[in-house]
Amino acid sequence: MDRDQCLALDAEDPLRHLKDEFVLPDDVIYLVGNSLGALPRRTAERVRQTVEDEWGAQLVGGWNHAGWFEQPFTAGDRLAPLIGAGPGQVVAGNTTSIAVFQAVAAALRLRPDRRVIVSDTRNFPTDHYMVQGLAGLLGDYELRELSEEHFGEAAVVLLSEVDYRTGARQDVSSVTAKAHAAGALIVWDVCHSVGAMEVDVSAGDFAVGCTYKYLNAGPGAPAFLYVNPRHQATAENVLTGWYGHAAPFEFETGYRPAEGIRRFGVSTPHVVSFAALEAALDVWERVPMDRVRAKSMALTSLFVDLVGDRLELASPADPAARGSQVSLRHPDGYPVMRALIDRGVHGDFRAPDILRFGFAPLYIGYADVHDAATTLLEVLDKELWREEKYAARLAVT
Amino acid sequence: MDRDQCLALDAEDPLRHLKDEFVLPDDVIYLVGNSLGALPRRTAERVRQTVEDEWGAQLVGGWNHAGWFEQPFTAGDRLAPLIGAGPGQVVAGNTTSIAVFQAVAAALRLRPDRRVIVSDTRNFPTDHYMVQGLAGLLGDYELRELSEEHFGEAAVVLLSEVDYRTGARQDVSSVTAKAHAAGALIVWDVCHSVGAMEVDVSAGDFAVGCTYKYLNAGPGAPAFLYVNPRHQATAENVLTGWYGHAAPFEFETGYRPAEGIRRFGVSTPHVVSFAALEAALDVWERVPMDRVRAKSMALTSLFVDLVGDRLELASPADPAARGSQVSLRHPDGYPVMRALIDRGVHGDFRAPDILRFGFAPLYIGYADVHDAATTLLEVLDKELWREEKYAARLAVT
Numbered sequence: 104m105d106r107d108q109c110l111a112l113d114a115e116d117p118l119r120h121l122k123d124e125f126v127l128p129d130d131v132i133y134l135v136g137n138s139l140g141a142l143p144r145r146t147a148e149r150v151r152q153t154v155e156d157e158w159g160a161q162l163v164g165g166w167n168h169a170g171w172f173e174q175p176f177t178a179g180d181r182l183a184p185l186i187g188a189g190p191g192q193v194v195a196g197n198t199t200s201i202a203v204f205q206a207v208a209a210a211l212r213l214r215p216d217r218r219v220i221v222s223d224t225r226n227f228p229t230d231h232y233m234v235q236g237l238a239g240l241l242g243d244y245e246l247r248e249l250s251e252e253h254f255g256e257a258a259v260v261l262l263s264e265v266d267y268r269t270g271a272r273q274d275v276s277s278v279t280a281k282a283h284a285a286g287a288l289i290v291w292d293v294c295h296s297v298g299a300m301e302v303d304v305s306a307g308d309f310a311v312g313c314t315y316k317y318l319n320a321g322p323g324a325p326a327f328l329y330v331n332p333r334h335q336a337t338a339e340n341v342l343t344g345w346y347g348h349a350a351p352f353e354f355e356t357g358y359r360p361a362e363g364i365r366r367f368g369v370s371t372p373h374v375v376s377f378a379a380l381e382a383a384l385d386v387w388e389r390v391p392m393d394r395v396r397a398k399s400m401a402l403t404s405l406f407v408d409l410v411g412d413r414l415e416l417a418s419p420a421d422p423a424a425r426g427s428q429v430s431l432r433h434p435d436g437y438p439v440m441r442a443l444i445d446r447g448v449h450g451d452f453r454a455p456d457i458l459r460f461g462f463a464p465l466y467i468g469y470a471d472v473h474d475a476a477t478t479l480l481e482v483l484d485k486e487l488w489r490e491e492k493y494a495a496r497l498a499v500t
Numbered sequence: 501m502d503r504d505q506c507l508a509l510d511a512e513d514p515l516r517h518l519k520d521e522f523v524l525p526d527d528v529i530y531l532v533g534n535s536l537g538a539l540p541r542r543t544a545e546r547v548r549q550t551v552e553d554e555w556g557a558q559l560v561g562g563w564n565h566a567g568w569f570e571q572p573f574t575a576g577d578r579l580a581p582l583i584g585a586g587p588g589q590v591v592a593g594n595t596t597s598i599a600v601f602q603a604v605a606a607a608l609r610l611r612p613d614r615r616v617i618v619s620d621t622r623n624f625p626t627d628h629y630m631v632q633g634l635a636g637l638l639g640d641y642e643l644r645e646l647s648e649e650h651f652g653e654a655a656v657v658l659l660s661e662v663d664y665r666t667g668a669r670q671d672v673s674s675v676t677a678k679a680h681a682a683g684a685l686i687v688w689d690v691c692h693s694v695g696a697m698e699v700d701v702s703a704g705d706f707a708v709g710c711t712y713k714y715l716n717a718g719p720g721a722p723a724f725l726y727v728n729p730r731h732q733a734t735a736e737n738v739l740t741g742w743y744g745h746a747a748p749f750e751f752e753t754g755y756r757p758a759e760g761i762r763r764f765g766v767s768t769p770h771v772v773s774f775a776a777l778e779a780a781l782d783v784w785e786r787v788p789m790d791r792v793r794a795k796s797m798a799l800t801s802l803f804v805d806l807v808g809d810r811l812e813l814a815s816p817a818d819p820a821a822r823g824s825q826v827s828l829r830h831p832d833g834y835p836v837m838r839a840l841i842d843r844g845v846h847g848d849f850r851a852p853d854i855l856r857f858g859f860a861p862l863y864i865g866y867a868d869v870h871d872a873a874t875t876l877l878e879v880l881d882k883e884l885w886r887e888e889k890y891a892a893r894l895a896v897t
Contacts, residue, residue: 126556135560142556150551150772151544158718159523159539162846163532171719198767200741201598208637224753229742229767232755236740240605240637268751315768321555322568322771343633344597345626354665354851356621358629370595370626371712374719375547376770449559454751 109469117394121465124386132471134450137428137461140319146382153378174372181384182327186293186310187303194367195327199294199313202328203233206309208341210259210288217258223249227267230292254285265295265426268453270418272425279306299427300396304329314380317463321379328367335363344369398464399427402472409476417457428461438493442482448475506866515795518862521783529868531847534825534858537716543779550775571769578781579724583690584700591764592724596691596710599725600630603706605738607656607685614655620646624664627689651682662692662823665850667815669822676703696824697793701726711777714860718776725764732760741766795861796824799869806873814854825858835890839879845872
């Protein structure tokens with residue numbers, strides 16, 4: 104497919120207008136939206152309002168009048184449709200790591216007869232690390248790598264819908280059914296799928312995710328935790344902060360858990376960061392996720408086709424079996440990525456040899472994909488990455 | 501003391517110029533800085549820079565180029581002098597509740613021979629709740645209320661330098677010495693003292709605090725955790741997120757703790773909220789804390805003198821024995837506070853009968869105190885609070 108054909112596809116793209124919602128530098132093709140989403144155009148003003156009009160003018164009254172106190176729950180309710188959940192099932196705040204700790208600890212208490220935790224080593228490492236810490240804290244738990252043969256002994260299975268390195272996608276529905284059939288609970292990490300496809304964790308038990316990747320809520324934006332309604336009356340939140348108390352303003356000395364999703368609140372929300380989340384969610388109010396997924400698959404397929412067999416594909420070849428990213432292997436992946444970034448095509452590198460390219464369908468178009476692939480092929484064909492200046496190591500999340 | 505004398509004191513106040521650093525509504529005397537500090541004038545621009553110039557222009561590159569990745573540690577180093585600590589001893593991020601969990605869990609592991617946790621019920625409830633959750637998670641721990649007679653059995657003692665309700669101040673130095681003499685470790689909560697007085701937790705083992713009260717870092721701003729260097733090689737962080745890993749960008753499957761204070765990192769910082777913290781810390785760079793404390797004691801004493809015996813004092817009568825707040829009892833405290841707020845004097849109410857007034861020395865002056873006391877006496881003398889519109893309950897943190 105040539106560049107004119109790509110421009111024609113862009114002209115017909117029903118999501119094309121959404122690119123105007125984002126601030127993007129003119130000279131960059133930004134293929135790292137799977138790590139940090141781009142800045143929505145409306146966010147700066149929304150954050151300014153929170154700082155100046157709410158904090159500055161209402162001072163402590165903002166907790167009530169500006170709705171700060173309810174943010175974890177109002178933002179949670181707005182996130183819910185993006186993961187197939189309903190109102191009162193999602194709480195926002197803290198971080199993915201903390202949400203993993205809450206979800207897995209709650210699941211273990213719901214299955215006290217089992218002492219095995221299955222955690223996929225392909226999860227983003229913090230998930231796996233948090234479970235190691237929890238297991239060490241509790242003692243007497245065995246951690247096993249993901250394999251369906253362990254489901255029959257597992258109290259809980261923790262895995263990611265989309266693998267952060269390869270983009271490989273799990274079938275949430277069938278894996279959930281297998282875990283349940285074997286008597287295990289399941290915690291889904293949807294960090295790398297939410298906002299890129301139609302996510303539905305409603306058959307699962309818990310889910311966690313972040314909002315700073317495809318959802319575009321900004322660096323270190325609040326995470327979220329989903330708790331299936333069937334567990335809300337019995338599941339325990341082990342991080343028993345005052346936000347999960349039945350009557351936080353009674354200032355009682357004893358902890359009494361709230362009902363419903365409020366029980367999973369921990370602490371005071373990071374209000375200024377929530378402002379950016381709220382602005383990001385405004386954009387999503389008007390986005391049909393089936394079209395996002397269709398465009399995502401078309402973009403990743405186009406990139407794979409254009410790169411051809413020039414590099415080994417680390418992602419699944421079937422677009423339905425991957426997320427909105429393409430990962431390619433190159434033994435000198437780091438300098439290749441540096442050379443590419445120098446030419447305005449921003450992807451990232453994951454050791455030991457993976458070049459990652461994320462395609463956020465809200466602001467990436469077909470011509471962008473064409474130009475990115477062309478530049479990559481030029482860097483490879485002309486061996487531009489061999490320049491000495493590209494050799495130094497630089498960490499990029 | 502009459503109003504002219506108060507104005508004369510304001511004119512001589514060496515901290516007077518600092519009021520210009522803050523945005524405050526003209527018609528409000530804001531005595532809730534002990535709950536949510538006022539907005540520093542420089543904050544809006546600093547937050548705008550982070551959103552537009554960093555996130556918007558640098559995108560994912562901000563993690564390195566804008567210093568986001570290091571924020572927990574750079575902000576921690578800037579917070580350290582405010583609590584008597586040095587570089588490499590404080591990590592910022594998450595919330596006070598999470599920091600309490602980390603500190604108490606680490607202390608318990610350092611004293612495996614003891615099974616008693618002493619937690620002051622006068623702590624802000626979330627501290628006490630978090631410890632209850634932790635004890636429940638670990639099992640086999642007994643939670644006792646604060647009393648020196650329990651120190652000899654305690655693994656750890658958790659208490660606050662300043663009581664959030666009464667403003668009563670603990671003597672950090674002597675209580676720390678008593679805990680240590682009895683073989684217990686100690687965790688100090690400095691939420692209600694940091695930024696109001698010279699805090700020194702360096703003899704203690706751990707400390708936690710928030711930055712949104714006297715430090716003025718904004719609603720839900722990042723909290724902080726201090727770990728005494730003598731424990732850094734042996735203390736364990738049970739919340740083993742990737743930020744505490746020895747090599748977070750190696751993406752290993754096994755958790756290996758970092759050296760030093762980095763071990764106590766958990767997760768990706770809330771970058772936009774950190775921007776407001778950084779702006780708030782700029783103000784503190786130029787503030788002599790001994791003068792802050794001297795003015796604080798003068799302000800609270802003036803308020804107590806002006807109110808006289810019209811209301812029962814819930815705070816200690818000796819200004820050296822209290823923080824930067826005055827708490828007064830009134831059986832109808834809630835409508836009294838509503839009537840007062842209606843007249844531009846903002847304090848808050850804590851059930852069952854406490855009127856709290858916080859005096860942030862950076863932006864509250866002597867004439868403010870005079871006017872607040874005069875208005876309070878008028879509300880009481882004329883029984884203005886009996887108007888029906890003041891009866892409804894409204895939660896204020």
